Amino acid sequence: MSFREDNEDGKDLKKPFLHTGSWYRMGMGSRQSSILEKLGSSAQVIRDNSVSVVVCVLIVALGPIQFGFTGGYSSPTQAEIISDLGLSISEFSIFGSLSNVGAMVGAIASGQISEYIGRKGSLMIASIPNIIGWLAISFAHDSSFLYMGRLLEGFGVGVISYTVPVYIAEIAPQNLRGSLGSVNQLSVTVGIMLAYLLGIFVNWRVLAILGILPCTILIPALFFIPESPRWLAKMGMMDDFEASLQVLRGFDTDISSEVNEIKRSVASSTRRTAIRFSDLKQRRYWYPLTIGIGLLVLQQASGINGVLFYSTTIFESAGVSSSNVATCGLGAIQVIATGITTWFSDKAGRRLLLIISSSGMTASLLLVAISFFIKDSISEGTHLYSVMAILALVGIVTFVVSFSLGIGAIPWVIMSEIMPVSIKGLAGSVATLCNWLTSWVITMTANLLLNWSSGGTFAIYTVVSTFTLVFVALWVPETKGRTLEEIQWSFR
Structure with a gap:
């Protein structure tokens, strides 16, 4: 048979x-x-369009823009939402972290949804709760609507975060897969920057309405690209x-x-119809699964979402008067640095960029930790206090740049490249779930840890980044210039 x-x-x-998108039904014999x-x-x-793959990537990149907008929304709106709805810091921290809870549920479902109805179908499904979630937030008069909207957004983002990198990896030619795959994270940073920038000019309800736009455009655009x-x-x-x-x-x-x-x-991959957990002991399964989960967990454990979600608060702690403007500048820097990664991913290679990125993160986080420890131990208004505040600001910016140069984009690229076809739905869901679970822990604890000790918080993140450097150096293979089939066969 x-x-x-x-x-x-x-x-x-x-x-x-x-065949909702029936334009690609055609016989190839003619x-x-x-x-x-x-x-x-x-x-x-x-x-x-002579660059049809690029067109497809740019269309699905609307999903990660939605992802980034969701992540960046809490930073410029924190003070306003707390004031308007009478929330406490803990209640707002719950609001900020609930997107990660929803994303965990979305991550669990993402692999099966994507396998059953296709990559395009899962993106359409993910767009609907995003739209409903933003509407719930924009019309919220108490915390319950805020929480419900954030959970719905999170579910959609969880599906998007798995599906988009997988779709890009599966349509891209091998010589462009790294660069096109990095567009996923570049779009996330664009979404974050847009949330920061627009948050300066509009109130939190209008900003939530603007969050509807990416998915509203994405749904009809999906009918014009191939599965x-x-x-x-x-x-x-x-x-x-x-x-x-x-x-x-x-x-x-x-x-x-x-x-x-x-x-x-x-x-x-279809000779066996089902994969048992005992099969994951085979090297061709456990090795790529360990790498994929490890990179996506360490990406979040570095504390990046804690920094981005609450960057306005961190800048205020560092003594920056125009914290909202500084936050917006941080978003712009992140876009530029991720753009550099997009350009160099297929030239320098994934592994080298990961090593450079994790090294820079470790050094910059150490600088921030030391600066906050010294600043907190001296009197405000002294010359040394001002110097430490500047060093903390430089360290935070350097950390975000270093993160964006590799750890931000490349774990998603590698995850989509190395997972064998036979376990991609299951393994991709597990890896994405672990990423969002770690993100939830970081987001939930960051505000509380910063209130406890800014220096201690960044010291913890420094230890994690050091481990990330060791993990990449010892475990992560280079995937540049190889087809997906070659990469997956190499694990056999």
Whole structure:
């Protein structure tokens, strides 16, 4: 029995949903004119763009922009929401961290949703709770609506955080996969910066309304891009798979070699219909799973979300008078640094950037910790106090830059590259869940830890960044310039 026959039931089950975007239904036995006739007008939009993969990446990048906007929202709005609704610091900390709780639920569901209805379908589903969540926050008159809205946003963000990097990795050619994959984190930083910037000019209710825009644009835009060819192949829809890949690579490109490689990989992964937990003891499973989970946990354990969510409070502690402006500047710096990562990811390599990034984070966090310890032990208004405040500010900015140069973007790229096809849904969900669980712990404790001791808080983050450097140096392989199939076969 052939692979196509093995998957016939799955194929029939998925087709009604998939063909919502029916423009990529086409037979690959004919040439370009026949393909275009079957594709329809929406495919013509992609065909006329010589960089169709980039167009697809930019469209799905609206999801991470929503992700970043959700993360950045709490920083410029903290004082205003507390004042308007009479919340305590602890209640606002709960509000800030609930997006992570929702994201954990979304992360658990993301792998199965993405495997069952496809990458595009899961992004459409993720957009709906995001929109409802922002509306709930904008019309909130007490903490209950705030909490409900934040949880709904979090669920959508949890699905987005898994699906977007996987989709990008599966559509990108190997020589551009690192750079295009880094667009995911670049978009997150753009979303954070937009929340910071707009938060200076509009109140928290209007800012919540503006948060609806990315997903409102994303839903119709998804109808104009192809589904992941690797997912289509896994579902047994071979005509759609080859058609999608042809659109992504261009009509004049010979895709036969890539088609055969993907078919071999998918056929191998479907020989066993279910993966038992005992199977994860095999090196080809436990090694990539350990790397993926380890990088995504250490990314959050460094304290980045604590710094970004409560950057206004941190800058006030450092003695910066215009803390909102400084926070906005921090967001802009993060966008620039992540843009550099996007440019160098396929040139310098993932591993080198991770080592540089974690080294810079360790040094800068140590500087911030020492500065706060000294500042808290001397009288305010002295020259040394001012110097320590400046050093703390420099350290925080350097930390965010260092994070953005590698640890911010590359763990998501590597996770989407190294997970074997047969366990990608399960393993990706687990890795994303661990990331959001760690993020929740950091976000929930950051405000409380900063009230306890700013120096002690950053000392804890310094230890974590040091461990991250060791983990990368000893465990993480280089994936630059290799196809997904080559990477996954190497773990065998």
